[in-house]
Amino acid sequence: MGKVYLVGAGPGDPGLMTLKGKGLLECADVVIYDALVSPAILAMINPQAEQINAGKRMGRHSLLQEETTHLLIEKAQDRAIVVRLKGGDPFIFGRGGEEMVDLVKAGISVEVVPGITSGIAAPAYAGIPLTHRLHSSSVTFVTGHESAGKYRPQVNWQAIAHGSETIVIYMGIHNLPYIVEQLSTAGLSLETPIALVRWGTRPEQEELIGELGTIVEQVEKTGFEAPAIAVIGQVVNMHSILSECRPV
Ligand SMILES: C[S@@+](CC[C@H](N)C(=O)[O-])C[C@H]1O[C@@H](n2cnc3c(N)ncnc32)[C@H](O)[C@@H]1O
Numbered sequence: 001m002g003k004v005y006l007v008g009a010g011p012g013d014p015g016l017m018t019l020k021g022k023g024l025l026e027c028a029d030v031v032i033y034d035a036l037v038s039p040a041i042l043a044m045i046n047p048q049a050e051q052i053n054a055g056k057r058m059g060r061h062s063l064l065q066e067e068t069t070h071l072l073i074e075k076a077q078d079r080a081i082v083v084r085l086k087g088g089d090p091f092i093f094g095r096g097g098e099e100m101v102d103l104v105k106a107g108i109s110v111e112v113v114p115g116i117t118s119g120i121a122a123p124a125y126a127g128i129p130l131t132h133r134l135h136s137s138s139v140t141f142v143t144g145h146e147s148a149g150k151y152r153p154q155v156n157w158q159a160i161a162h163g164s165e166t167i168v169i170y171m172g173i174h175n176l177p178y179i180v181e182q183l184s185t186a187g188l189s190l191e192t193p194i195a196l197v198r199w200g201t202r203p204e205q206e207e208l209i210g211e212l213g214t215i216v217e218q219v220e221k222t223g224f225e226a227p228a229i230a231v232i233g234q235v236v237n238m239h240s241i242l243s244e245c246r247p248v
Helices: 017-029 065-078 096-107 116-127 147-149 157-163 176-185 215-222 234-245
Strands: 003-008 030-033 050-053 082-085 107-115 139-143 167-169 192-200 206-211 228-231
Touching: 003 017, 003 065, 003 096, 003 176, 017 082, 017 107, 030 065, 050 116, 065 082, 065 096, 096 107, 116 167, 116 228, 157 176, 176 206, 176 215, 176 228, 192 215, 192 234, 206 215, 206 234, 228 234
Parallel strands: 003 082, 003 107, 030 050, 030 082, 139 167
Antiparallel strands: 167 228, 192 206, 192 228
16 A cells, blocks of 8 residues: 655745655656646656646546545555645645545545645735734635535635735635625725735736725726635735845
């Protein structure tokens, strides 16, 4: 029996991959990776390793969660090092927890290697610190993907609006009109600063900076698309000062 490593690939910049994760990619026998893992990270994989794209296979959009788990169990039965490579951090909106529980239940040895999540890295590369002593002493990470409600209680936007000074939303672009409406109904000012950061930390990174009341119109006008992180709160104003210092 081999071992499965749930490895966080980070947000895209290969320099943000952990040393432990890189070492595992270099000696893996099999790597099963997700759609958002950047080409620069995939280039680190042992050339002899079997590589399986779980984000696109057999002409289908993606493997079902059960199919991925089944594949991991099957590979761990005759390969020593099986890497399950996920964008960002495996446990942050990455289903890593679900996969790990299924593997433990199947009697497979498994370990997690955390990665830098896009919710932290994308704002950082855009010049937005999520906390700042003058502007924010609390952060909430939330999914904007409402189908999450199929599996557990829906996002309580009323609570999110008042829960912390910075709100970081993953998978929120498609539902942005709904999210904005929910947050403003909950009492968040339409003048609250908001930033959208697409492909954060990658060379193709793009940003859209605005206010809650007008951001949906800006998205429509510019054709801004996912994948992106949304940051809401006064810390977004730091972008005008710090975006000049972006990593190169
Ligand atoms: C299924 S979640 C996976 C999150 C991932 N586990 C993480 O920790 O970053 C996918 C969402 O993460 C965000 N995301 C992932 N990589 C990103 C990047 N490089 N730039 C901006 N957003 C990103 C987007 O909101 C995207 O829709």
